[in-house]
Amino acid sequence: MERIQDIYRPVAERLQDFQEVERPLLEKEIRSQAERCMNCGIPFCHGSGCPLGNVIPEINAAAGRGDWRHAWELLSSTSNFPEFTSRVCPALCEGSCTCGLNEEPVMIRQLEKAVVDTAFSNGWVVPPKVESRNGRTVAVIGGGPAGLAAADELNRRGFRVTVFEAFPHPGGLLRYGIPDFKLNKALVERRVELLRQGGVEFCCNTKIGEDVSGMWLAKRFDEIVLAIGTPSPRDLRIPGRELGGIHFALEFLRGQNRVIGGECTNLPVSAAGRRVAVIGGGDTGADCVGTALRQGARSVIQLELMPKPPAERSPSTPWPMWPYQLRTASSHKEGGERRWNAATKRFVDNGQGRVAALEVAEAEWEFSQEGRPVRFTEKPDSTVRLEADLVLLAMGFTGVSPEENLVREFELSVDARGRIQPAPERHIHVAGDAAHGASLVVRAIADGRQIGRVLA
Ligand SMILES: Cc1cc2nc3c(=O)[nH]c(=O)nc-3n(C[C@H](O)[C@H](O)[C@H](O)COP(=O)(O)OP(=O)(O)OC[C@H]3O[C@@H](n4cnc5c(N)ncnc54)[C@H](O)[C@@H]3O)c2cc1C
Ligand code: SF4
Known part of the structure; x- marks a missing residue:
């Protein structure tokens, strides 16, 4: 079998x-x-x-x-x-x-x-019946998977929970990042509705730290859970970055999600008829590939600086560790080209202020004894020109800035990797990507659950 x-x-x-x-x-x-x-x-x-x-x-x-x-x-x-x-x-x-x-x-x-x-x-998934309330209130800031999991756990334990979300709907990256072809947004809405029926309150279109101050919230709620994700995408500061036609991946993906969700009618960034270059070989990049192909891109190429991982589990990650090996997303099977060892050096102007091409050199990697790439140099005379009139930057996130309004208002510290440190003695807790850096939905949910256990 x-x-x-x-x-x-x-x-x-x-x-x-x-x-x-x-x-x-x-x-x-x-x-x-x-x-x-x-x-x-x-x-x-x-x-x-x-x-x-x-x-x-x-x-x-x-x-x-x-x-x-x-x-x-x-x-x-x-x-x-x-x-x-x-x-x-x-x-x-x-x-x-x-x-x-x-x-x-x-x-x-x-x-x-x-x-x-x-x-x-079969109708077995029903809103929780909360037997009694404990008289304590919680404000969850951020309606992504970490915030929703924390809200669910705390509500079940008798807290009165309100989720504050900057966007028109809760869901975080489940709703405003991950494409519908991986996760149908009706499933996110169905779950939010179950939470609502179970007693969780939602206050959307409300950015805490701008529309409402964090201190106002802190005065009205017994506990604060910060689950604001990692809002800052990593940029590529190379010559030509200011040209038109170069966008962060999330701007592109979010636009498509909002159109499908009926929040707007026009795509802010469209790949239709474009030669698309996606910079970043991870999952977000793959999501851009699948979305660009569906929008009718003329061509799509995904560039990754790192070398191509081995087809089988690398000896550097023996079982039962999470294997370092090549991953192929469903989007990769749909079309486009993938290229590794690709160091983008410059965006080329089309003469009218828009990107027309990329100059890309080949990265030559040195490997550790275990077979992991450690550092690269540019291969001499390897620079090639790749035609592209839409560039999507999908190189991950840099974490939360110490200048973030809520970080300053609540006088929290942020470590070198942009992870907000909690202050439980002041009833301020942090969950999900905001606490641990950009990660995964499953980890965000696990983290939200943990907040529920700690506060109970
Ligand atoms: C394009 C993309 C695809 C991904 N695909 C996958 C995947 O396939 N599988 C996987 O496991 N992981 C995936 N991830 C990662 C995953 O989505 C995140 O790790 C996860 O969503 C983190 O959850 P979170 O609740 O911590 O933060 P988020 O999901 O980022 O939610 C944070 C929420 O807080 C809100 N917020 C921020 N500031 C404020 C404020 N001041 N006031 C009110 N609200 C605020 C934001 O609007 C947002 O809704 C993907 C990420 C991206 C970007
Ligand atoms: S949630 Fe847990 S069990 Fe489910 S796929 Fe992810 S790691 Fe596996």
Whole structure:
């Protein structure tokens, strides 16, 4: 019995829309995949793999025998929003799956999706019934996965919770970053509605520190949870950066999400008919590739400074560590070109103040004994010109600035990596990317849950 490879809708079909790219697994496929999990001796997946500690073998055993209700009870006991993680999680658990020692890991994420989707379709996911209130109030600043998880946990424990969100809708990057073809926004709305029905209040279109001061909030609430994410994208300060047609990835992705969500009608940045260069080889870059292809880009190239990772797990990350190896997103299978060792040196003007091309040199890397790239030099005479009239910068985030309004108002400190330090003695807590740097949805949820446990 092997891992199923064909889990996507056909490329030609999915490029026509922004619906989720993954197809649902058939019942017999779910059973066969769950059975693969049952051959395990000692499971490492939930101990050293899943940040939420999902009890994966037990969930899979229940799903495999068709006991969906029990599978759901187990899954929901450790995870607040498995409908999100089962769609966007890179499945850290699968990196430590015992099957992965000598064959391909169990499809843990897809099994999780089958369990949560079955639970929703059977009406088992209901708003929490909070028996009594403890008289304490919490303001959660930021409605991303960390803020929503903290709100859910604290509300269930009897706190009166209000989530303040700068955007028109809660969801954070789930709603205003990750494309619909990975996560349908109706799922985010459905979860927010359940939280609302359970007693969480939402105050959107409200940027704390600008529309309302943090101190005003601090006077009215017993506890403050800062879950504001990492708002500052990393820039590429090279000659020509000021030219038109060069945008941060999030500006591009967010625009598409807002159009699909009905918040606006025109894309602020469109790839239609453009030769697109995406700088940054990670997930955000891949999301730009998929979005640009759907918008009708003439060509798409994704450039990464780092060398191409090995096809198999690198010896620098032995099992059960998360493997350093090549990852291919669904968007990469849809078109475009990927190039590694690509050091962009200059943006070229088209003579009218817009970008026309990139000058890119080849990076020559030195590797550590374990095979990890450590430093690079530019290969002599390797510079080439790549035509591009839309450039998307997808090089990660720099963390929170010490100049951020809320950081100054609450007199918090920020470390060298832009992570806000909490001040629990003053009832100020920090969760998610704001606390740990840009990371993953699953870690943000785990962190929000932790806040709930600490405050209870
Ligand atoms: C394009 C993109 C794709 C990604 N894809 C994946 C993926 O596939 N899988 C994965 O696991 N992770 C992915 N990530 C990372 C993941 O989205 C983040 O790690 C996660 O959303 C962090 O959650 P958070 O709640 O800490 O912050 P965020 O999701 O950033 O939410 C923070 C919220 O706080 C609000 N806010 C900020 N300041 C204020 C203020 N002063 N007042 C009120 N509200 C405020 C913001 O508007 C935002 O809604 C992706 C990230 C990006 C950018
Ligand atoms: S949340 Fe992510 S790491 Fe945890 S079980 Fe699901 S897919 Fe695996």
